[in-house]
């Protein structure tokens with residue numbers, strides 16, 4: 095039954111897309127009701143800490159310089175791609191919560207300052223598949239570096255907020271480092287875990303003529319409201 099509904103949903107979605115592209119160029123966007131995407135609830139304020147491991151050394155580095163600096167005297171112009179583990183605690187072998195994927199680039203000529211552009215892709219529990227995007231300035235020698243959270247996906251849709259980065263340890267010989275990212279963000283309380291349900295609600299709005307799930311069906315996909323990182327913390331004893 096679920097499969098059938100999904101199949102119908104996809105068909106209708108396609109139909110809706112096809113028919114909407116028939117509009118003239120000025121009418122490609124429209125206002126929709128916040129309630130349709132479950133965005134009418136109060137937004138949540140979420141806080142968590144993760145530990146970001148920048149490993150340059152050894153046989154499996156997760157941070158690789160793909161562009162050297164323009165001069166030997168500073169990092170300006172250097173670009174490193176990262177796929178760094180994010181863990182629940184400082185030790186590298188503590189629970190992996192996700193990966194920090196993106197790059198940092200030397201962006202300051204007269205000091206050590208990086209442009210950070212990365213997604214935190216979470217892999218655990220209900221956060222599996224959700225992301226937040228960090229884009230900011232990182233003067234790596236400062237004790238605390240604040241950077242904006244500019245967006246998110248999944249449970250972190252419409253996220254905005256900030257992180258505070260604090261270096262926990264650094265190996266000055268090879269550059270390996272662990273940095274605490276203390277993250278504070280506002281985001282929408284998401285109503286539907288299942289994208290399908292959300293899509294059906296949107297489709298309903300576009301007035302396709304088909305049977306739709308009842309209110310109860312939508313209720314079933316409501317998420318528990320308790321912040322899950324509390325239980326995540328419990329698991330890891332933090």
Ligand SMILES: *[C@@H]1O[C@H](CO)[C@@H](O)[C@H](O)[C@H]1NC(C)=O
Nearest residue numbers: 162163164165166167168171
């Ligand atoms: C950087 O320094 C090395 C020697 O340490 C030298 O061989 C190289 O040419 C220098 N590169 C630049 C861009 O100055």
Ligand SMILES: *[C@@H]1O[C@H](CO)[C@@H](O)[C@H](O)[C@H]1NC(C)=O
Nearest residue numbers: 184185186187188189190330
């Ligand atoms: C993590 O590594 C430390 C040593 O670096 C070790 O003492 C500890 O038992 C390890 N913990 C786990 C869960 O593997």
Ligand SMILES: *[C@@H]1O[C@H](CO)[C@@H](O)[C@H](O)[C@H]1NC(C)=O
Nearest residue numbers: 216217218219220221222223
């Ligand atoms: C996270 O989601 C992916 C893709 O849906 C799945 O393959 C993986 O097993 C999930 N991991 C956890 C820990 O739930």
Ligand SMILES: *[C@@H]1O[C@H](CO)[C@@H](O)[C@H](O)[C@H]1NC(C)=O
Nearest residue numbers: 320323324325326327328329
């Ligand atoms: C965390 O563990 C404590 C006891 O160790 C327990 O009382 C509490 O309910 C747990 N919290 C969650 C969210 O699991």
